[in-house]
Amino acid sequence: MRYISTRGQAPALTFEEAMLSGLARDGGLYVPETIPQMSPAEIKALHGLSYEETAFRVMRPFVGETFDDATLRDLIAKAYAGFGHEARAPLKQLAPGHFLLELFHGPTLAFKDFAMQLIGQFFQEALKRRGERVTIVGATSGDTGSAAIEAFKGLDNVDVVILFPHGRVSEVQRRQMTTPDEANVHALALDGDFDDCQARLKDMFNHFDFRDEVRLAGVNSINWARVLAQVVYYFSAAVSLGAPERKVSFTVPTGNFGDIFAGFIAKQMGLPIHRLVIATNQNDILHRCMETAEYRKNGVKPSISPSMDIEVSSNFERALFWAHDKDGAAIAKLMTELQTEGSFAISPNAMGALAEHYDSGRADEATTSETIAATLTSAGELLCPHSAVGVHVGTEAAAKAPETPMITLATAHPAKFPDAVEAASGIRPPLPNRMADLYERSERVTRVANDLSAIESLIKERIAR
Numbered sequence: 190m191r192y193i194s195t196r197g198q199a200p201a202l203t204f205e206e207a208m209l210s211g212l213a214r215d216g217g218l219y220v221p222e223t224i225p226q227m228s229p230a231e232i233k234a235l236h237g238l239s240y241e242e243t244a245f246r247v248m249r250p251f252v253g254e255t256f257d258d259a260t261l262r263d264l265i266a267k268a269y270a271g272f273g274h275e276a277r278a279p280l281k282q283l284a285p286g287h288f289l290l291e292l293f294h295g296p297t298l299a300f301k302d303f304a305m306q307l308i309g310q311f312f313q314e315a316l317k318r319r320g321e322r323v324t325i326v327g328a329t330s331g332d333t334g335s336a337a338i339e340a341f342k343g344l345d346n347v348d349v350v351i352l353f354p355h356g357r358v359s360e361v362q363r364r365q366m367t368t369p370d371e372a373n374v375h376a377l378a379l380d381g382d383f384d385d386c387q388a389r390l391k392d393m394f395n396h397f398d399f400r401d402e403v404r405l406a407g408v409n410s411i412n413w414a415r416v417l418a419q420v421v422y423y424f425s426a427a428v429s430l431g432a433p434e435r436k437v438s439f440t441v442p443t444g445n446f447g448d449i450f451a452g453f454i455a456k457q458m459g460l461p462i463h464r465l466v467i468a469t470n471q472n473d474i475l476h477r478c479m480e481t482a483e484y485r486k487n488g489v490k491p492s493i494s495p496s497m498d499i500e501v502s503s504n505f506e507r508a509l510f511w512a513h514d515k516d517g518a519a520i521a522k523l524m525t526e527l528q529t530e531g532s533f534a535i536s537p538n539a540m541g542a543l544a545e546h547y548d549s550g551r552a553d554e555a556t557t558s559e560t561i562a563a564t565l566t567s568a569g570e571l572l573c574p575h576s577a578v579g580v581h582v583g584t585e586a587a588a589k590a591p592e593t594p595m596i597t598l599a600t601a602h603p604a605k606f607p608d609a610v611e612a613a614s615g616i617r618p619p620l621p622n623r624m625a626d627l628y629e630r631s632e633r634v635t636r637v638a639n640d641l642s643a644i645e646s647l648i649k650e651r652i653a654r
């Protein structure tokens with residue numbers, strides 16, 4: 190299995206090389222050259238298996254020779270052992286034909302743990318074998334950062350540096366990143382928004398002297414291994430509702446497009462998915478793009494679902510690559526236009542290819558709050574604001590195809606966003622006992638300007654210690 194860049198100008202890599210490299214050296218994102226197929230019989234055989242065994246069977250062909258079967262099984266087992274629900278990703282019924290896939294039972298209470306706990310294991314195994322150390326730099330709007338810190342803290346062959354937008358994450362999210370006291374954890378609060386954090390991260394990958402000097406690695410969904418780990422729960426959920434005999438649709442609260450793109454990969458592998466529905470908050474660039482065929486930035490507005498306050502949706506590049514018949518030059522041109530003009534137009538052919546798989550919808554701030562309150566009353570479920578965006582859009586989409594079950598992804602625990610949830614529902618969700626002292630722990634964070642050389646100097650200084 191080889192991985193190629195969406196911009197067509199970087200060397201093809203193995204799974205291990207792609208995982209440890211992060212961004213391709215032409216600025217693109219790695220994707221598998223071909224997508225392994227699962228037959229209806231192989232999908233049917235997933236019925237009744239543990240989440241871990243499902244993960245093994247779905248991911249095995251992508252991993253190639255990086256890990257043998259026994260090692261891969263062992264790493265998967267270690268990754269999910271700390272989850273707080275035996276099913277790992279339980280499915281609950283919200284309404285007739287509408288289900289909620291709870292992805293927040295991992296250690297940091299968001300769906301990021303599914304991938305991050307696993308790639309934490311993958312990195313440790315690969316680095317030990319190679320005798321290498323790396324500097325992981327991550328950009329976060331709140332959840333990737335805490336999940337990465339949890340997965341990599343205390344390891345002696347990794348430094349983990351997280352850039353988060355100052356003042357634009359919830360207090361719980363911030364404290365999850367700033368209170369760990371392990372020396373290899375570095376939380377940096379950047380003066381800017383998430384797009385600035387992600388842009389500086391990509392600048393670091395494109396600055397080869399720095400990249401090579403610090404042996405930069407990435408654990409955002411830039412990293413193909415992140416996306417791969419997220420493919421698994423599309424299989425486990427669809428199979429429990431009758432796949433391969435029965436088609437299902439998914440609604441995904443979307444920002445950086447990694448989670449919904451994992452659903453696209455599951456569909457390409459053979460999972461019978463009817464529609465993949467992009468659910469955006471008031472930062473609705475992806476929804477507007479699906480409606481107008483134009484991807485146009487108009488400024489990020491802070492919302493009550495802050496993890497989705499994103500306008501430069503990194504993995505949309507991977508979706509566009511497929512929609513343009515894997516024409517790397519075409520993708521490079523669109524990405525340059527986005528950088529220079531703040532927008533690009535999508536051709537009718539490519540829009541047609543996107544519309545074959547994706548629908549979209551948005552929820553504004555008031556609708557998000559109303560959905561939190563309404564879902565508590567109708568189904569007894571207390572949603573986080575991101576999941577509420579999904580439930581609102583998923584309900585609308587389900588009404589258009591009532592014969593197909595709709596699965597909405599619940600991407601975070603409500604206790605990560607207590608202020609917004611309390612304002613909407615009157616209930617302040619408590620943190621789990623193991624995190625009960627989060628507000629008492631002391632914080633360690635460095636404020637940084639949105640300036641590449643200042644950030645790079647700070648990182649070099651930190652990792653030299």
Ligand SMILES: Cc1ncc(COP(=O)(O)O)c(C=O)c1O
Pocket residue numbers: 299300331332333410442443444445446447448449496497575576600601
């Ligand atoms: C809670 C939550 N929901 C939804 C999203 C959006 O997911 P993605 O960026 O994969 O589209 C994020 C951030 O990634 C998130 O943290």
Ligand SMILES: N[C@@H](CCOP(=O)(O)O)C(=O)O
Pocket residue numbers: 328329330331332333334408409410411444445447496497503
């Ligand atoms: N919402 C994310 C943004 C980064 O997304 P990623 O999937 O590329 O890591 C976050 O919580 O940080």
